[in-house]
Amino acid sequence: MKTFETRGPVNAARNYVVKRTAELADFVARVKQGRYIVIFAPRQTGKTTFFQWALDALAAxxxxxxxxxxxxxxYKNLTVSVFYGELYHDIREQIEKIFQKRGHVPSEALHQYLQGAQVTDHLSMLxxxxxxxxxxxxxxxxxIIDEFDGIPESAVSDFLYSLRRIYLSGVDARCPYSLGIVGVKSITQLNYDRSISPFNIQDEFALPNFTLEQVQELLGQYTDAVGQPFAPEVIKALHTQTAGQPFxxxxxxxxxxxELNILKTETIAMSQFSEAHTRLLRERNVNIQHLITNIRRNPRFETxxxxxxxxDRGVDFNLDNEFISELATYGILAEGTDGMCEVVNPIYQYRIMKAFQPLI
Structure with a gap:
């Protein structure tokens, strides 16, 4: 029987999933156009799963x-030369796996090239x-580069300049033809020396939280499989409290x-929703652990x-402010309809207040 997954990438054969059909079609179209795409979003938002689906769609x-x-x-603590050496070995390994998966053998010229290549810096990478x-x-x-935040600080600038040079070389000769960079921190936040970002050719891609309709679709898959419905007000309340955050x-x-041992013949009602809500407000799951870790990274965040x-006061949602920008990157703050900062969902807001609550 399928389950709701919270521990990592979802698998449509084993898990109930939100298909993100429109977002997937948009991303694939950008790849076909040769775009260099960046997506930076908080953890547990489905980035890795989404990009695996994108690769599957392109493979088709x-x-x-x-x-x-x-x-x-x-890669984070590697020297520059070791980083590029590991990058080369990973690329070579992926190339060999792709040929094996296709049931093909690399040409002798390609085999010899991969054996003799040495990549030690950004120029040899080019x-x-x-x-x-x-x-x-x-x-x-x-x-597709996942966990891009792990790139060594000393390698960031030259690596991105090199990708920019490749992108501007012309679409016909370009390798990589298209690129996807996936991470939590933005390019600007990775630009440790505060110079002008060298990656000004990026095509930013947003992977939003689930809409109410997508939550209805997700829970509807469970109902179709098991026969147990959710009361409409439960679905709406679930979306309101989570704001569609996938985890x-x-x-x-x-x-x-x-976990609540509700009989499968019963409709899941608001009384059971309240019980689940209380449990979620109190437990220390991995998503909440990330939240607490992130809000304690800087003493200014508490204030x-x-x-x-x-x-007490409204705070303009200003991404030029480094504290607001960082908290937005971590998926904690968003812009409200009035242009002010707001915590992205009521569950996070409650946990933030509890985290900073004085003991006495």
């Missing part, structure tokens, strides 16, 4: 695209990609369908957040 196009998926999570483009032509190389939506549904949640 046949061999037009050569899809390479990378992960920078383990040369490596140029040679790779020639050997994989007419296929177009698409690279919180799935965790709410998990508690209601797996700012408590001023917002206590409604």
């Amino acid at each position: 196009e046949g061999i037009t695209y050569f899809l390479i998926q990378l992960d920078f999570e383990a 040369r490596f990609f140029t040679g790779l483009a020639n050997l994989l032509s007419p296929q177009r190389v698409v690279i 919180l939506v799935n965790r709410f549904a998990q508690i209601l369908t797996e 700012l957040l408590m001023g917002i949640v206590s409604r």
Whole structure:
């Protein structure tokens, strides 16, 4: 039986999923246009799952695209030369896996090229990609980099300048043809020396929280499979309390369908919603742990957040303010309809107030 997933990427064969059809079509269209796409969003928002679906959709196009998926999570403390060496080995490993998955054998020229290549800095990376483009032509190389925040600080600027140079070289000869950068921090926040961002060719892509309709669709999949309905007011309240945050939506549904021992013949009602809500407000799940860690990163956050949640004063939602920008990046603050800062959902607001509540 399918379940609501909260521990990592979802699998449509095992989990109830929000398909994000419109967002997926938009992303694939941008890849086909050769865009260099960045998506920076908080953890537990479905980024990794979304990009895996995007790769699957592009793979269904046949061999037009050569899809390479990378992960920078383990790179953070590497020196520049070691970083580029590991990057090369990861790319080579991915190329070999793709040929194996297709049931093909790399050409002798490609095999020899991969064996002899050395990537030790951004310039040798440029040369490596140029040679790779020639050997994989007419296929177009698409690279998705997950956990981009893990790139070593000393490598960020030159790495991004090199990608910009590739992008501006012309669409026909470009390798990678299209690029997806996935992370939590934005390019500006990764630009540690505060210079003008070298990656001004980026195409920003938003992966929003679930809409009410998407939450209805998600819970409807459970009802169709099990026969147990949710009262309409439960679905609406669930969306209101979570604001569609994917982890919180799935965790709410998990508690209601797996942990409260509600008879499957019963409609899930507001009384049970209240019980699940109380549990979610009190438990220490991984999403809440990230929230608490992030709001304690800087002492200034407490003053700012408590001023917002206590409604003592309105605070303009100004992304040029580094504290507001960082809290927005972590998925804690958003712009309200009045242009002021607001905490993104009532559950986070409650946990923020509890976290900063004096003991006495």
